Structure formats: structure tokens, C-alpha cells
Amino acid sequence: MGMLSIGVFSSLVGSMDLDFAVRLARAAINKGHTVNLWLSGNATALSKDKQKEFKDYSFPDKTLRELIGKGLTVVSCEACNQSRGIQKEDMTEGINRASMDLYLAKAAQSDRVLHIGVE
Amino acid sequence: MGLKNKIMFVVQRPPYKSEDPKLALTHALSSGVTSIHIDEEVVPTVAFIGDGILNCVRDQKSMEAYGIISNERHIKNMLATDTKTLVCKEDIERLGIKEERLIDASDMGADMTIKVVPFNEILKEMEENDHLMFF
Amino acid sequence: MKLGLFFSDLHGIEDTYDRINSQELGVFLVSNGIYHAVLKENGKPSKILNKKGASFYVLKEDLHTRGFSEGEVDSRVKVISYDDLVDLVMDRYEKLAWI
Numbered sequence: 001m002g003m004l005s006i007g008v009f010s011s012l013v014g015s016m017d018l019d020f021a022v023r024l025a026r027a028a029i030n031k032g033h034t035v036n037l038w039l040s041g042n043a044t045a046l047s048k049d050k051q052k053e054f055k056d057y058s059f060p061d062k063t064l065r066e067l068i069g070k071g072l073t074v075v076s077c078e079a080c081n082q083s084r085g086i087q088k089e090d091m092t093e094g095i096n097r098a099s100m101d102l103y104l105a106k107a108a109q110s111d112r113v114l115h116i117g118v119e
Numbered sequence: 120m121g122l123k124n125k126i127m128f129v130v131q132r133p134p135y136k137s138e139d140p141k142l143a144l145t146h147a148l149s150s151g152v153t154s155i156h157i158d159e160e161v162v163p164t165v166a167f168i169g170d171g172i173l174n175c176v177r178d179q180k181s182m183e184a185y186g187i188i189s190n191e192r193h194i195k196n197m198l199a200t201d202t203k204t205l206v207c208k209e210d211i212e213r214l215g216i217k218e219e220r221l222i223d224a225s226d227m228g229a230d231m232t233i234k235v236v237p238f239n240e241i242l243k244e245m246e247e248n249d250h251l252m253f254f
Numbered sequence: 255m256k257l258g259l260f261f262s263d264l265h266g267i268e269d270t271y272d273r274i275n276s277q278e279l280g281v282f283l284v285s286n287g288i289y290h291a292v293l294k295e296n297g298k299p300s301k302i303l304n305k306k307g308a309s310f311y312v313l314k315e316d317l318h319t320r321g322f323s324e325g326e327v328d329s330r331v332k333v334i335s336y337d338d339l340v341d342l343v344m345d346r347y348e349k350l351a352w353i
Contacts, residue, residue, distance in 0.1 A: 002344050027336035041138050101149040105156035108124040114350045115252035118139050238273050246255045251351045
């Protein structure tokens with residue numbers, strides 16, 4: 001089994017790329033791979049707790065929480081969070097925050113890196 | 120397993136409208152502190168292709184106009200820290216940007232300069248790196 | 255190199271794509287990239303599919319989401335699930351690029 005790091009920069013609401021990343025993470029974890037998820041830029045909105053589900057918008061929050069329970073590592077960019085007014089106490093339990101050097105270090109340890117850097 | 124620590128950042132979008140190019144630069148700059156997590160630092164290479172070459176135009180005044188650090192400043196910091204920085208020759212020619220308009224960091228004492236190379240050389244660099252990050 | 259390229263748009267990325275060559279190339283059509291597998295713009299299949307030696311894959315969920323079905327997919331493109339995608343990414347393509 002291998003290690004996959006996925007970096008995502010797309011918006012939570014307004015783009016479906018985060019859904020793609022979370023679904024890929026789920027499929028990889030279910031197959032026994034280790035998966036790291038890095039949230040940066042607008043994607044850091046996914047780290048926020050108390051999201052409400054609306055049927056007009058995708059809702060990866062629920063799957064993300066299940067995957068954290070199955071060992072998915074999720075790290076959100078600290079500066080991106082703070083610039084968007086998301087404080088540590090606003091974040092979903094189990095999601096860590098750090099600076100981008102941690103993402104690069106995880107990437108260097110990974111067999112595969114999928115970096116979704118554009119919307 | 121050994122580290123796959125050669126990471127190439129490929130910037131393909133123009134500056135400022137989107138945060139993407141700036142995030143490419145700040146991520147590349149953070150390579151120098153990755154050794155606090157792993158045994159060896161990440162070794163970055165940065166390439167500008169397509170409309171992304173417009174990030175390399177000098178004399179950006181984003182601080183004066185919008186109060187934000189320019190992409191030029193980040194590129195100069197990259198050069199000052201010896202980051203290999205490539206810009207696609209065909210794309211600067213296509214967009215009519217002369218080489219003398221490209222950023223340099225000699226005023227910061229940098230030996231490294233932006234290297235203008237054909238796309239084939241950027242492709243070769245992609246082969247030599249372990250991971251690719253397109254912005 | 256063994257490169258997996260991800261396409262998530264219909265237009266705007268052809269220039270980079272045309273210039274990328276790889277010893278082994280897999281093209282993953284996801285999100286709005288699925289249109290390359292099914293549309294015939296001006297009566298012709300997507301030029302994306304003309305790259306010699308490349309393997310093409312389209313994500314089933316994204317195809318269905320946009321109102322298209324397996325029967326409409328160009329014969330050069332294989333329809334895959336997320337599970338298949340994980341296997342291809344982890345076993346076959348050592349470098350990945352979302353362009």
C-alpha cells in the first residue's frame with residue numbers, strides 16, 4: 001500500500017474540485033492507502049466546523065469527518081485560515097493547521113502527489 | 120522508501136486576479152524550512168509557462184496600488200535563495216515580453232537569474248523532478 | 255516518465271497539453287473535462303484525443319452527473335470509477351499533474 005498526498009486550493013462552495021479530492025481520498029483509504037489532504041487558499045473553508053447542508057451545494061464535510069475517523073490526515077494552511085477569519089476554535093475537530101512547509105514535507109514522503117492548484 | 124524531495128512548481132496563470140501564482144511562489148519559498156519535518160530539505164524548481172510568464176515582468180507596484188507584497192518580491196526572494204527558476208522562451212516571445220523586462224535580483228546580491236529556456240527544457244525538468252505541482 | 259494528466263475543463267488548457275510529451279501518458283477526464291470524451295464540437299471529436307500513444311480515461315460519476323452515458327463515450331476513452339482511478343494513480347502513473 002502506498003501514500004497519496006492531495007493538495008487542494010479550490011473553493012468549498014462554488015467549485016466541485018474539493019468534492020473530487022475528498023471522494024478520491026475515500027476510495028484510496030478504502031483500498032488501504034495512506035492519504036494526506038492539504039487545504040490551502042479558498043479550500044481552507046472546508047476546515048470550518050458547523051457547516052450546514054443545503055441540497056443546492058455539495059457537502060464534502062460529512063465524508064471528510066468519516067475519513068478522519070478512518071485515519072485521513074487533514075491539514076489546513078494556518079495563514080489562509082486566519083486571513084479568512086477562521087480561528088482554531090472554529091475548526092472541525094481532527095483537522096490540524098500548519099504552514100505550507102509541512103505539506104511539502106508530506107509530499108516528499110509520498111508515493112504520489114495530486115496537486116489541484118487551480119479552480 | 121527514500122524521500123521524493125525534488126518538487127517542481129509550474130505556474131501557468133497570470134498574476135493578481137487569482138491567488139494561485141502567489142501560492143506557488145510562497146510554497147516554493149517554504150521548501151527551505153522543510154528540514155524541520157524531514158531529513159532533507161525539499162529542493163524546488165519553479166517554471167513559468169503559458170500566460171504564467173507574466174508573473175516575471177519586473178517593476179510590479181502592487182504594494183503601492185493595493186497594499187500587497189508583489190509576486191516580483193517573492194520571485195526575487197526565490198532567486199536570492201538560489202531557487203532554479205525557468206521561464207518559457209516561446210511564451211515570452213508569443214506575448215512580446217523582452218528578456219530585459221524580466222525580474223532579476225542582483226540588487227539583493229543574488230547570483231541566480233531567471234533562465235529563459237525552450238519548453239522542451241521545461242519538459243526535461245519535469246522528468247527530473249519527483250513530483251509536479253501545477254498552479 | 256509515466257505521467258497522469260488531469261483535465262477538468264473543456265477549454266483553456268490545450269496549449270499546455272499540446273506541448274507535454276511523456277514516455278507513458280494517461281489523460282484523466284474529470285469534472286468538466288468529461289466533455290472531451292463525449293462532445294463533437296463543430297462535428298469533430300476533441301483534439302485532446304488525438305495524442306498518439308496516450309491512454310484516456312473518463313470518470314463515470316462526472317459523466318453521469320452531466321447527463322451523458324457510457325454509450326456516448328468515444329471509443330478511445332475508457333470509463334472508470336473512483337476505485338479504478340486510485341489503482342491507476344497508485345500503480346501506473348508515478349507523476350500527476352492537474353492542469
